[in-house]
Amino acid sequence: METLSAAESLAALGHETRLAIFRALVQAGPEGLKAGAVGEALGLAPATLSFHLAHLSRVGLIRGRQESRFIFYSADYSAMGELIAFLTDNCCQGKACLPNAVCAENPDPRCNPEPACEGNSRD
Amino acid sequence: METLSAAESLAALGHETRLAIFRALVQAGPEGLKAGAVGEALGLAPATLSFHLAHLSRVGLIRGRQESRFIFYSADYSAMGELIAFLTDNCCQGKACLPNAVCAENPDPRCNPEPACEGNSRD
DNA sequence: TCCATGTTTCAAGTATTATCGAAATATAAA
DNA sequence: TTTATATTTCGATAATACTTGAAACATGGA
Numbered sequence: 046m047e048t049l050s051a052a053e054s055l056a057a058l059g060h061e062t063r064l065a066i067f068r069a070l071v072q073a074g075p076e077g078l079k080a081g082a083v084g085e086a087l088g089l090a091p092a093t094l095s096f097h098l099a100h101l102s103r104v105g106l107i108r109g110r111q112e113s114r115f116i117f118y119s120a121d122y123s124a125m126g127e128l129i130a131f132l133t134d135n136c137c138q139g140k141a142c143l144p145n146a147v148c149a150e151n152p153d154p155r156c157n158p159e160p161a162c163e164g165n166s167r168d
Numbered sequence: 169m170e171t172l173s174a175a176e177s178l179a180a181l182g183h184e185t186r187l188a189i190f191r192a193l194v195q196a197g198p199e200g201l202k203a204g205a206v207g208e209a210l211g212l213a214p215a216t217l218s219f220h221l222a223h224l225s226r227v228g229l230i231r232g233r234q235e236s237r238f239i240f241y242s243a244d245y246s247a248m249g250e251l252i253a254f255l256t257d258n259c260c261q262g263k264a265c266l267p268n269a270v271c272a273e274n275p276d277p278r279c280n281p282e283p284a285c286e287g288n289s290r291d
Numbered sequence: 292t293c294c295a296t297g298t299t300t301c302a303a304g305t306a307t308t309a310t311c312g313a314a315a316t317a318t319a320a321a
Numbered sequence: 322t323t324t325a326t327a328t329t330t331c332g333a334t335a336a337t338a339c340t341t342g343a344a345a346c347a348t349g350g351a
Contacts, residue, residue, distance in 0.1 A: 048191075052184045058259075059179025060309090061172060068171075068258050075261075080328060090311055095329050097309090114318045114327055125255070126265035132252055135191050136181075138198075142249035183339090203298060215341055218299050223338095237297060237348045 046131045050104075054128045057104045062089065063097045070107055070120040077119025080109075169254045173227070177251045180227045185212065186220045193230055193243040200242025203232075 058064050065087055070077055078086075084094040098118055101107040105124045109116045133140060181187050188210055193200055201209075207217040221241055224230040228247045232239045256263060 048187060049184060052182055052187045054182075055178050055187070056182025059175055059177075059182040061175045062309090064171060064175045064178070064259075071259050071261055081326095084328095091328065092311055092313090092330080093309075096311095099329085100308095111318090114320095116328065120259075120261070122261050122265040125259055129252060129255055129260075129265060132248070132255075136187075136194050136243075136248055137252075138194055138243070138245050142245040142252060185339095204296095207298095213341055214298065215300080215343090216339075219339075219341095222299085234348090237350095239298065 046127045048135075051128060051131045051135075053104045054106060054124070057101055057106055060097070062087065062093075063101055066094075066097055067101060067106060067120060070118055071122075071125075073119070075119055077108075077110075077117040079115040079117055081115070083118065169250045171258075174251060174254045174258075176227045177229060177247070180224055180229055183220070185210065185216075186224055189217075189220055190224060190229060190243060193241055194245075194248075196242070198242055200231075200233075200240040202238045202240055204238070206241065 058067060066083055069083055069086055080094060080098060083089075083098070084091060087094075089097075098107065098109070102109060102118075106121055106128075107118050108121055109118045133142075136142075181190060189206055192206055192209055203217060203221060206212075206221070207214060210217075212220075221230070221232070225232060225241075229244055229251075230241050231244055232241045234240075256265075259265075
């Protein structure tokens with residue numbers, strides 16, 4: 046994942062409403078939710094909802110599929126995976142800042158590295 | 169980490185210049201870099217640099233310490249860790265979207281869960 | 292004290308983003 | 322075909338964010 050695309054994804058999630066939308070879609074699972082259900086759950090005006098769904102779609106974090114009269118949106122887990130990979134590869138020190146939950150379970154020594162590991166870029 | 173704070177951190181990183189600043193500080197290690205060195209490396213006008221450093225500081229992703237006439241900024245790894253934890257806990261499906269590099273090394277079965285795990289919220 | 296250097300703050304201009312009512316489009320049911 | 326429902330697009334407005342030169346502030350050296 047290139048830096049620009051990472052920044053765009055981060056910016057997309059860096060808005061409370063869009064973050065809430067994304068979380069709702071993640072919770073909903075691969076099936077996703079009708080656009081209207083998202084708007085209802087979060088109390089959003091249709092135009093506002095559409096604006097944010099379009100934004101999330103544009104950066105690839107969610108996908109919409111038409112199903113009869115409805116449009117179901119669902120989270121793209123692999124896009125989120127790439128984003129997390131970008132953060133761990135480029136924005137962590139070794140893997141020092143991986144979630145504790147992961148590190149505690151992970152024998153990989155990079156999980157608790159020396160204080161001053163150096164560059165680990167991916168792009 | 170609450171949702172609002174997560175959104176603020178994501179938004180802070182969701183800007184190419186700030187993301188570049190943060191990456192540079194991560195690469196620099198715990199010592200960090202003088203503000204001026206960051207500006208020079210990225211070709212930023214002093215006021216612009218200061219604006220973005222202040223933004224990243226405000227959300228807690230970096231810290232500045234005065235050292236003689238200079239101010240050294242360094243990445244706050246634990247803040248990034250919390251952010252990644254938030255994303256894996258709230259924006260992934262189980263841990264399905266953790267980076268492959270992590271999952272490949274990790275015996276935790278949640279790394280490759282069934283397709284349709286349900287809600288796993290943290291807040 | 293005066294000067295040089297590093298950094299921030301201020302102020303102003305520009306650009307981008309968010310919101311939402313109203314109109315348009317699409318699909319399906321009557 | 323008409324009507325109803327779901328969603329998007331349009332248009333206008335308001336709010337926020339970004340950039341930068343210039344001025345202010347802070348620190349250390351002469």
